[in-house]
Amino acid sequence: QVQPVESGGGLVQPGGSLRLSCSASGSVFSIYSMAWYRQAPGKQRELVAAIISGGSTNYADSVKGRFTISRDNVKNMVYLQMNSLKPEDTAVYYCNTYPHLRLGWGQGTQVTVSS
DSSP states (O other): OOOOEEEEEEEOOTTEEEEEEEEEEETTHHHEEEEEEEETTSSSOOEEEEEEESSSSEETTTTTEEEEEETTTTTTEEEEEOOOOOOGOOOEEEEEEEESSOOOOOEEEEEEEEO
């Protein structure tokens, strides 16, 4: 089963920015809609942002106006630009297909927002 590889997380102060990247083998990204998910300690995994095959996007209300999802089908990459980060954005971030989860879960990338 294909597993994505997420990267780009780190420790950032409130108000800061990070850009997450997700890669996967094969032509997964050119076939399926893709999304970023996150899981905070003690909470269920939740949808953060999705990019549909036609290019339209969906965002969780909590990140609208701050996060931007994009994709590069040639490079088999999906990105999440995160601006104006808040402590409540602290979580492990994962990518996968959307709306149906067709890939295995990768290791994720930890994002910690703290002063």
